[in-house]
Amino acid sequence: MPRPVNHEFWMAQALRLARKGMYSTHPNPRVGCVIVKDAKLVSQGWHEFTGGPHAEINAIEKNQVPPGSDFYTTLEPCSHHGKTPPCVDALIKLKPRRVVVAMQDPNPLVAGAGIGKLEANGIKVVQGVLESEARLLNPGFISRLEKGRPFVRLKMAISLDGRTALKSGESRWITGKSARLDVQRLRARSSAILTSAKTVMDDNPSLNLRVSKSDLDQNVELRHPVRVILDAELRLTGKEKIFGTDGEIWIYTLNSSPFEIERLVAAGAQVSILDDSGSGNINLKKLMSHLAKREINEVHTECGQTLAGALVQQGLVDEIIIYMAPKLLGSRSIGAFDLGQISRISESVKCNIEQVRKIDEDIRLTLSLA
């Protein structure tokens, strides 16, 4: 059987390469590039780590690229001077026949500029090949540039009857070892881990990465996601376990008291004061917009039912990952989402089930929110 040679075939390879940057390109997008001539692979590359060369440059530098080649890139080549010179210029010099692009730059201000420059130089550009797959690769980067907020993923470990913990507070461990390793992968791909001061005080978690680069099959050292803690009243002491672990801590508060701020800064945290518009609660939309400005792409949320319910009800959650353990904890144990008093089933929060997987004895549900 002849090898199927078509745009989708080579773009799928570029997407596979892009995925290798899953844990190491923050705040940049994951991008892959494949160079093809006469239906044969000439070279390939991906954006390997923050500050390193872009995917196209890595591919160009690995092998001699003959004129008339086809480039497949999962994201429109950049046309601006950032940490590295623009990729389109490097491409134009090589006189490619065609550049196939999965998706345009999500930044509305520059979208299409790279493509325009290629076309202006007589290079044919094909757009939209495996576009939705390419978008799935960078949900946070895209959300940040298109909507001005990060992609928010909420993780919950619950029993079959929807309980996250006992009344006593005990919650370790509801799910099994494999599910917990899976959570580490979600943390590792995220720019930030979001939680509440209440969770930090109640459970005293570290919320850090407990996997190494080899666990995730990576060459590049793993970056610790920023831990973002909502502490409206600055109740944290700075002595909680989380302060003694690697990685940045950003605290968002409504409390402007220098004394409390100083205590937490001394413990290594960065403290930002958000305007509450008089509500007494941290404005979650403002928080998200603030995080996007600080180049946070994907937010991984691990929190209790109050923050989880508020995020969901304010439409700020894009994906929920539920790890469901084959246990019943009973109706007197702690619930997962406080949505206030719902008076009609039609007022419930609707989700779409994107994926259901067994993970050893547990089940993982991937849900998107409308």
Place this chain on the structure above:
Amino acid sequence: MPRPVNHEFWMAQALRLARKGMYSTHPNPRVGCVIVKDAKLVSQGWHEFTGGPHAEINAIEKNQVPPGSDFYTTLEPCSHHGKTPPCVDALIKLKPRRVVVAMQDPNPLVAGAGIGKLEANGIKVVQGVLESEARLLNPGFISRLEKGRPFVRLKMAISLDGRTALKSGESRWITGKSARLDVQRLRARSSAILTSAKTVMDDNPSLNLRVSKSDLDQNVELRHPVRVILDAELRLTGKEKIFGTDGEIWIYTLNSSPFEIERLVAAGAQVSILDDSGSGNINLKKLMSHLAKREINEVHTECGQTLAGALVQQGLVDEIIIYMAPKLLGSRSIGAFDLGQISRISESVKCNIEQVRKIDEDIRLTLSLA
């Protein structure tokens, strides 16, 4: 490729036939029979409906059975005079070479008697072929005879966060149409549907069959499962919707007041008074033993969290079927299992996930209890 001719091949066919009796043999078991000679099918049959001929007789009567045939039966042929004469005698007359049996009669008092009689007449008997599959076919019949209680299946329709209804009581409909049709299949295969007076009063359900024989691909008219209602204090009025629907109603109570009993008997129910041993609650173990004596094989339970929790905690549930809707109802809505105060995760009720299926937009979880 030659057709694989072996015991498992023919027994699998006998099991397929037996399944045709899924909805129509109560209180008898579902049984199939295949007759084979020289690796060719001679005849086949199954127990079609209560009071009708057994599987072996249906197979024998359909075609001429030559001497030296092999019989495959999913259950040991009966050796006693019941509603029909013993099947072993009919078999012996036909001088078969071999009888292959998936499982012995689960009644410990007669188990092996049929097989013994066949062997005493010089017929070779092979036992245990696809035995576990055969046991799955008749969980209720087997449980009733081996353990003296029915097989109890508990159905729950819940949200992703483990809620069965809103605080207002609204619970229609959490799950979709396909899931609700699936519940009808579970009801139809059961000898009885168990619920509490509280559920009857709160939700006013009919708990009847709302499918026809053609919906379930059946030739035989569907039987209405007995509705078993636990009403310790006889709070039912006899005017609830359930009393106006087809099928028997058995009420179990602790209340021996002739006045209240008469009211419910007049409404068409049979009322049984159970001894509470002074606890004030209906003794669920005694109830189950009573139901087994009344030839109830499979009990389908649809109830609220109190009865569900009590059944689970007393080890009286064999299988839980959860229909999970992709909705969040929030922590202030009603839970699924009241297990009292659990103080350690290790005290939670452990289940095994036997199957996970998407049913349109919902998920069905099949759980067995250790």
